[in-house]
Amino acid sequence: MAPLLIIAAGGTGGHMFPAQALAEAMLEKGWCVHLSTDARGARYTGGFPDAVEVNVVGSATFARGGIMQKLVVPLRIVGGIAAAKWRMLRDRPAVVVGFGGYPAIPAMTAAWALRVPRMIHEQNGVLGRVNQLFAKRVNQIACGTWPTELPGAVEGVHTGNPVRAAILEHTGSPYIPPGDYPMSILVMGGSQGARVMSDIVPPAITALPEHIRRNIRVSHQARPEDLERVSAYYEAELISAQVQTFFEDVPRRMADAQLVISRSGASTVADVSIIGRPAIWVPYAGAIRDEQTANARQLVEAGAAVLMPEAEFEVAALTAKLTELLSDEIGMLQMAQKALACGVPDATTRLVQLVENLAEAGKK
DSSP, X not given: OOOEEEEEOOSSHHHHHHHHHHHHHHHHTTOEEEEEEOTTGGXXXXXXXXXXXXXXXOOOOTTSSOHHHHHHHHHHHHHHHHHHHHHHHHHOOSEEEEOOSGGXXXXXXXXXXXXXXXXXXXXXXXXXXXXXXXXXXXXXXXXXXXXXXXXXXXXXXXXXXXXXXXXXTTTTOOXXXXXXXXXXXXXXOSTTOOHHHHHHHHXXXXXXOHHHHTTEEEEEEOOXXXXXXXXXXXXXXXXXXXXXXXXXXHHHHHHHOSEEEEOOOHHHHHHHHHHTOOXXXXXXXXXXXXXXXXXXXXXXXXXXXXEOOGGGOOHHXXXXXXXXXXXXXXXXXXXXXXXXXXXXXXHHHHHHHHHHHHHHHHHO
């Protein structure tokens, strides 16, 4: 009988995408895979293989809703835990892996109570709330970003963050350093763009010295409400730009870019390091744990990227930094090589190995 892996995840794509990568790999290994999530996490299950059984459990977050909704949160979580325990007693999983998010609480709690071998995977450089809760209650912590800030006496294993197959296809794509020819800049601010990027990047590019500016080509991801004004700005300034709310072909655009300007979400940082591109990271200032600064740390310390905190992300400062970078052919080539050296293209394979090791230890 095939061993069973239960994956507990939900809430956002940041939790669900690496969970999907592990599910696909374990199915190829001959395992059965169940996904434990809530109604919100279930919205991200469309990309999971049909062979993955999806169990929607009761869960909730204290971060949203009014007083009455917050009062029922514990009841919903307790109900979800009871349902998860019943399923585990019936199905006997070999391993349970949590990827964070409140929907992971029921399955991870049930696995802890039943002493099922268990592991968490943290995508960011700082543990999320749910992973913090279980950090001392699991057999293994897999870290997508390195280093990851962990509680005292807790050790993690650097696995890296799994990336999409489309990114892996561009692993180590040859880098063309900046010069007196067309140069591409990719601007991203998360799946729906970021207002600060739309406010600062276009005028900063406009202010570049003419010998650099005339060669710039921009792919700019903007929020829907910013789309028209950003497009109009570039057009008025005679800067070649494609402005969209979402690029379906980010891997290709990233591979073609001389420079990436972006928020430092864990997935984007992983993508940039796999392809190997210089970057300017602008961490989201509103992040409670400042995890985006932690995500960028390895690439910045390696000399592969520049960190510009949002408070310092101003037009003049960005123009100066762009002028410096795009005038340094050798330096940018070295940054690309250093970024590539930080990449973990076998992140999914490393996760699979940890799961198999846990399962083997659980038999003893």
